[in-house]
Amino acid sequence: MQSINIGLSDEQRQGVIDMLNQDLADQYLLVVKTKKYHWDIVGPQFRSLHELWQEHYEAITLNIDATAERVRMLGGYPVGTAEGFLKLATIKEHTGDLPNATEMVKRLADNHEQIIRNLREHVDASGDKYGDEGTADFLTGLMEQHEEMAWMLRSFIEGQALSSSGQRSGEVTAAV
Numbered sequence: 001m002q003s004i005n006i007g008l009s010d011e012q013r014q015g016v017i018d019m020l021n022q023d024l025a026d027q028y029l030l031v032v033k034t035k036k037y038h039w040d041i042v043g044p045q046f047r048s049l050h051e052l053w054q055e056h057y058e059a060i061t062l063n064i065d066a067t068a069e070r071v072r073m074l075g076g077y078p079v080g081t082a083e084g085f086l087k088l089a090t091i092k093e094h095t096g097d098l099p100n101a102t103e104m105v106k107r108l109a110d111n112h113e114q115i116i117r118n119l120r121e122h123v124d125a126s127g128d129k130y131g132d133e134g135t136a137d138f139l140t141g142l143m144e145q146h147e148e149m150a151w152m153l154r155s156f157i158e159g160q161a162l163s164s165s166g167q168r169s170g171e172v173t174a175a176v
């Protein structure tokens with residue numbers, strides 16, 4: 001790690017660098033999975049999901065770069081190998097299968113939610129444990145983007161349970 005003087009100790013910086021590298025690895029695996037499903041999707045929802053996943057992987061790709069560059073700003077080095085990403089990531093790959101559209105959406109929603117839970121912990125640790133408000137702010141913005149992407153994916157799954165009149169089966173309407 002480089003020696004820099006920005007008001008954080010080496011231990012503080014190393015603590016946030018480790019968290020950022022884990023978040024980088026998870027985003028990398030998620031961008032790979034999102035692209036794979038963008039390519040593989042078939043069925044009546046082809047166009048909407050194909051386009052939604054392109055929007056998502058483009059946003060995640062920008063965030064990957066920002067996460068890696070934040071590691072450099074803190075004097076560290078980002079993970080940059082497939083081996084390293086697989087070692088650090090908390091989300092899992094599914095090799096050798098071809099799920100249907102709903103299962104693809106469900107897996108991606110679960111992965112976004114996993115990343116949101118990780119980021120929530122990392123936001124707290126960045127500020128409270130390591131005193132790095134800049135990283136806490138950066139990770140908060142990242143978490144909010146994953147919250148929006150997860151909501152879009154969950155909404156798609158919920159839509160599968162709607163009747164032709166638009167009613168949710170067995171559910172009292174919450175909208176008044």
Ligand SMILES: [Fe+2]
Pocket residue numbers: 038054
């Ligand atoms: Fe494409």
